[in-house]
Amino acid sequence: MRHAAADAQDGWCPPTWDGWQCWESAPPDTVATATCPTYAYLKTPSCDHYATKRCEQTGHWFTSIDQLNRTQERSDYTSCSQVSTLLSRVYVHVSAYAVSIVALVPALVIFFSYRQLKVHRVSIHKNFFVSLLLNSVMVIVFKCVVMLDELSQSGSPSILEKNGVGCKILFIMTKYCRLTNYLWQFCESYYLHKLIASAFAEQRSLLIFYIIGWVFPVIPVAVYAALRAHHADEQCWVVPVEMYEWVLNAPCLLSLVMCALFLINIIRVLVTKLRAQHANEPSQYRRAVRATLVLVPLFGLHLIVTIYRPARGTCTWMQLYYYADYMLDGLQGALVALIFCYLNGEVQNLLRNTYGRYVNLHAPVFRSGHRSSSLSCRSQHTMHTMVGIESTSMSAAVAESGPSGAAPLLPPNGADERECRL
Structure with a gap:
């Protein structure tokens, strides 16, 4: 003092x-x-x-x-106050999921439009894409309706404080869609692993995949809802209670572990086959690395990057962590749609053929003009061919009669052909 x-x-x-x-x-x-x-x-x-x-x-x-x-x-x-910080995180998360929605909707339209794509591999892709789309929509709705209301500081009781039934249903639906993402990732990895590791095994029905991807998530979500309703029924169940969160987190973590194991074995099989076909070629390793990078977003393994959340740190570091976590999480749908739809060679060929048919059906003037010019060129070429045959016979007759002869009245065939091309 x-x-x-x-x-x-x-x-x-x-x-x-x-x-x-x-x-x-x-x-x-x-x-x-x-x-x-x-x-x-x-x-x-x-x-x-x-x-x-x-x-x-x-x-x-x-x-x-x-x-x-x-x-x-x-x-x-x-x-x-953490309001501005939390608002920026919500905006980043919602924006990332919005990008995924924009990418997923056309991809699903493409997958459902072509009969050539009605195979097991693409059917699993379609279900996974639908799961990603539903999860993106539910997260955006939940963030905009519940979280933005909580951060608005309007003075009136927020949706979380009211703890209504509608808020809880919305939260549970969000959790269900989230869990379907992880289980369809498991289905993707299991099916691809079965194709590569067991080349002669045929998958006749996808019923087991539908049960795993859409039905099984109901069980842990229902158990979680019952536990929260009886033991922690507050704030729309948004605030996590650690001992109950494992009911939902355990299937997600198990799915990631199985996807990682499947990926490791897939890469092992690919490297073994490439080494047998092209011994001592560096390209085999590049192929293996490329295959790994392509399968990472499909199997959800990019989430391992931010699976550990640091307990403490500087505010800048923590904000960067949340931005990275939300971007990796929200953009998964866009990455998967880009790699397995828009950059897929089979899809590109189908779209190219569809565009070609569209041009042929909706450009009659161009088509008729092109056809008439082609016919005129063909007729001129035919006429010149006939004249050439006659000229050859006449030249032979002239050669027999004498060296002098009249010059041809028609231009050479090559000049007219160049004109027709132009």
């Missing part, structure tokens, strides 16, 4: 209590910072935020007049 008093006598702002925490003495014309107290947050953040308090040139803390015309010292705790 003596040191503080000496500082105050030297023109520094004295130590003070603002009702929330203590502030040490500060030199004039500076801004003091202090860690936000834990009770300043609605939820303890994973990084430290800092409040500020300005020391004026006069050696007094900044003051303002309140509603009762009283002059009071002011501390700025606005930076303790």
